[in-house]
Amino acid sequence: MLEHTLQEEITKPAPAAALEMGDQLIRQLREKLYTLQSMSIMSLATLLDPRFKVIGFFSQTKATEAIKRLTSECATIIRSKQSTEEIPQASTSHDVTGGSKLWHRLDTSVMEARKTQNVTADATVEIGAVVSKKRNRLKPKTVEKLLFLNKNE
Numbered sequence: 001m002l003e004h005t006l007q008e009e010i011t012k013p014a015p016a017a018a019l020e021m022g023d024q025l026i027r028q029l030r031e032k033l034y035t036l037q038s039m040s041i042m043s044l045a046t047l048l049d050p051r052f053k054v055i056g057f058f059s060q061t062k063a064t065e066a067i068k069r070l071t072s073e074c075a076t077i078i079r080s081k082q083s084t085e086e087i088p089q090a091s092t093s094h095d096v097t098g099g100s101k102l103w104h105r106l107d108t109s110v111m112e113a114r115k116t117q118n119v120t121a122d123a124t125v126e127i128g129a130v131v132s133k134k135r136n137r138l139k140p141k142t143v144e145k146l147l148f149l150n151k152n153e
Helices: 002-011 017-038 038-050 060-099 106-114 119-132 140-151
Strands: none
Touching: 002 017, 017 038, 038 060, 060 119
16 A cells, blocks of 8 residues: 555655656565565465455455455365265265155265365355455445434334
């Protein structure tokens, strides 16, 4: 954000010394903070911070790398959770369907969906939604609830 502000200030008419000082500030800022954006934890923190998201990066390639890293980490977590949950769910679903064929169709469709489910695609969609979501404290559902409650008091 500081870099963006400096860039805006440099475009305004000013004495040559002030423009030179602005260029030097931007150069030093990039030198000092470039290493921070290369650090995994810092880039993920910037990406997940609702104030900055992708805007907080000096280059679009660093933002893209952070999105890919976050997507792969989320996919890894989802895979590990699915592998630990898969064994107990399989045994309980066979017990339920053994007594009645009522839920057989649903169980079959769920098992087919699990076979074709792509964890990386799910993580990519979720990360994309988080990153592209605008910073907004009041979500539309919350506004609707508040209006409804205010109207019906």
